[in-house]
Amino acid sequence: MAHNLGTSKVAVPPHFPSIDSADPAELELRHWLRVSWSRSRDALGETDEPTADYVEQVPVDTVLTRAAYPVLSALSAEIDNEPVSLILTDASGTVLSRHGGDRGLLAALDRVDLAPGFRYAESQVGTNGIGTALEVGAPVVIDGSEHFSGLLRSFSCAGALVTHPLTGAVLGVVDLTTKSEHMNALLLSFAKLAAARIKERILDDANEHDLAVLSDYHAVSHTGQPVIALGDEVLMINALTQQQFDSHDQAAIIDRIRDARGQAKSFTMLTDLPSGATARLSYQPTFVGDKLAGGIVRITEQLATRTAPVVTTPILRAVTGNSAVWRRTVHGVVESCRRREWLVLEGEPGVGKTTLIQAAHEHVSGTHHLAVLDASTLGGEDLLAHAATELAGGSDLAVLHAHTLSDNDLDELSQLLQEVEQGSLPREPWVALTMYPQEPSATSALLRLFPKSISVPPLRYHLEDIPELVPALLRTLGAPDLTLSAASLNQLSRLAWRGNVAHLRSVLYEIHRRRRSGVVEPDALPSECRATTRRNLTQLQSLERDAIVDALALHSGDKTAAAQALGMSRATIYRKIRGFGIIYRASAVQPMPE
Incomplete structure (x- = not known):
């Protein structure tokens, strides 16, 4: 049936009046x-x-x-x-x-x-x-x-x-x-x-995968529990989640479960939220046949944490951050050291596990010696020999990257620490291990000796700490006269920081290498900081992204000139600008807001 859309005319209204009209x-x-x-x-x-x-x-x-x-x-x-x-x-x-x-x-x-x-x-x-x-x-x-x-x-x-x-x-x-x-x-x-x-x-x-996730989502939602569904084209939050958690907590929960995409096994994790509450996130995958379709996350709030007294976080040298999740992590490590409770500190590379152990030990034990041994650089035999010597000498012990040890070395370290636990030394030492998350279970015999385990959050889980972290890291780099503008700090807070605090420190080192003082505006940030794509890039893609950012900066945001300089078409540079999350203007090249 044809619709008559072009024969009945209406008068064109007069020029739209000034938006400042007082009528x-x-x-x-x-x-x-x-x-x-x-x-x-x-x-x-x-x-x-x-x-x-x-x-x-x-x-x-x-x-x-x-x-x-x-x-x-x-x-x-x-x-x-x-x-x-x-x-x-x-x-x-x-x-x-x-x-x-x-x-x-x-x-x-x-x-x-x-x-x-x-x-x-x-x-x-x-x-x-x-x-x-x-x-x-x-x-x-x-x-x-x-x-x-x-x-x-x-x-x-x-x-x-x-x-x-x-x-x-x-x-x-x-x-x-x-x-x-x-x-x-x-x-x-x-x-x-x-x-x-x-x-x-x-x-x-709608593909059968999303429909399967949707079916599981509705089934669980009827149980009266906060639920989030994850699928290829689905991210759904039920009304109970929206009622029970404010927008900041919802955003934090979504950040935590984003890493669950593609997980084929159930898991449960605890996460601290900006409000001060702790939430238990229980993930259950959804399958269509033998293919993963997505998953359902049930959320249980640990209600006692909202009404519990606010814990005063000790101020540690070389440790900076005021977010709820970071304060709880610091408090847990300090209390473990204070009670001389052996501790496993898990977390992604670069999150600050070693810094936390050393700062907490300095705060609690003062001048008492802490021996720090890195399993990734010492051979197994050397590490065990050094560990035995340090423990015998009365030192406390931190073994870094314990997951890199062979099964045989793990067994021998476990035997050494069992003897210590049984009172073979005049003074019981405090022992801490650092490990990457989700490592194989070969360390399970060793871990049974450690009653406490704390997960150090990646930087992307507490980006609100970046304004405090940046000046602290600049001081450690010997750049107290160098500051970042509010706009620059805002840009850094939009990045994924896959290398965590260590990555942020390397970026600040690069800035310091170029200049020693003054205020750093967004257009003076390294190329990688002027694009906000959340996907992991290959080395070649990173080089291409940096070249585009530099060309846009060199040509004052002129995309055509930048494309010509790089030898690519105008359409190609527009596509890559969008893909890498680069935003541009005449005076600077900036990240695309998320």
């Missing part, structure tokens, strides 16, 4: 549109001809495109004779496809870059049916002079959001655009219809 009735009228103009002016200034950036090649295989293309092709056939174009964008406003429209309309759309690959976010081109629908979070109609940009005032458009039927996440926008003289009230209805049909198609096409 109360005028201010009340379509308040969201007035706010949109205000946002547009803040983003674009007074320019009347902003242009869309070309972002990347059109993606061809996403949840949205798989569902939308057959729907839009069918709908465009219904309006084949109408001067209207059906436009699909992703959640950032990047145009993915255009369907329908006569030759004159398509030529006009090309002149304003309303074409596949160009980004029509409100911050790029001002008020429009795509970007403003995304900003408002609801269907909108923008008619003629209601557009912020003079280039767009010859068009009228209606945009409707496309959301995922399982997660509710915004996937994109369906926009109908026509010349303003063809404006018709049916535009918005048709856009809503298209969005609804795409949503139905997504649900029909």
Whole structure:
């Protein structure tokens, strides 16, 4: 059935009045549109001809495109004779496809870059049916002079959001655009219809993996317990999770369970939250046949921790951080040392396990000697000989990287420590081991001698400590006169820090190597800090990312000049900028906000 979208005309409204108008009735009228103009002016200034950036090649295989293309092709056939174009964008406003429209309309759309690959976010081109629908979070109609940009005032458009039927996440926008003289009230209805049909198609096409995860999620949700579902296209949080945990705790929980993706075995872990509470996260994988589909995480809050007295964390030399998760870790290590309770400290490389042990020992035991032996650099025989000598001499002992020892060396170390535990020495020493998490169980016989185990959180779990960590690390590097601006600290707080505190220290060392004093702004940070991709990069990808960042900085954010300097096409550099999470402007190159 053909829909008459182009024959019933309405008068184009007069030029949209100043957003500074003091007329109360005028201010009340379509308040969201007035706010949109205000946002547009803040983003674009007074320019009347902003242009869309070309972002990347059109993606061809996403949840949205798989569902939308057959729907839009069918709908465009219904309006084949109408001067209207059906436009699909992703959640950032990047145009993915255009369907329908006569030759004159398509030529006009090309002149304003309303074409596949160009980004029509409100911050790029001002008020429009795509970007403003995304900003408002609801269907909108923008008619003629209601557009912020003079280039767009010859068009009228209606945009409707496309959301995922399982997660509710915004996937994109369906926009109908026509010349303003063809404006018709049916535009918005048709856009809503298209969005609804795409949503139905997504649900029909939902793969069996996500449906299996969804089924488990609903089954567990009915038990009255906070639950989160993880799948290929699913991240769902039930109402109880939202009610029981505030937004900061929810974000922390999601950070902790993100590493659970791809895990085929059940596990349970305790995690400290920003509120001071402790949550037990129990992960159960979901399978379709023998293939992993995702998993369900049940959350149990350890309620006593919210009402327990606030623990005063001792101030340790060389240890910095004020987040709840870090304070609890420090307190646990100090108390273990104070009670002379043998301790295993687990954690990823570079989290600060050795620093914690040494600082806690210095705080508790003062001048008493702590022997620190690194199993990764000493041979097994040398380590055992040194350990026996130090223990016999009355020293406390820390064995680093115990997981690197062979099974035979672990057995011998276990025998040595068993003798110590049985009172073979005049003074019972404090002994601590450091290990990486999830190592093989060959150390289990040894670990039975250690009643206490503490997991040191990776830096990405307490990024709020970076503003304190940075000046402390700069002092250890001999750079007390070097400071990072608030914008630079904000950028560092957006990174994944796969190498943890050791990685942060190496970045600060690189900054210090280049300059000795002053304030470091974002454009003076190393290349790797000006891109915020969360995926692990190969060495070649890291080099490519750094080269793009440096080229953009050298050419003041000019993407075309940077692409030419690197010998790549304009489309390629746009695609890689987005893939690496690089954001750019005329004066600097910055990370993309998350």
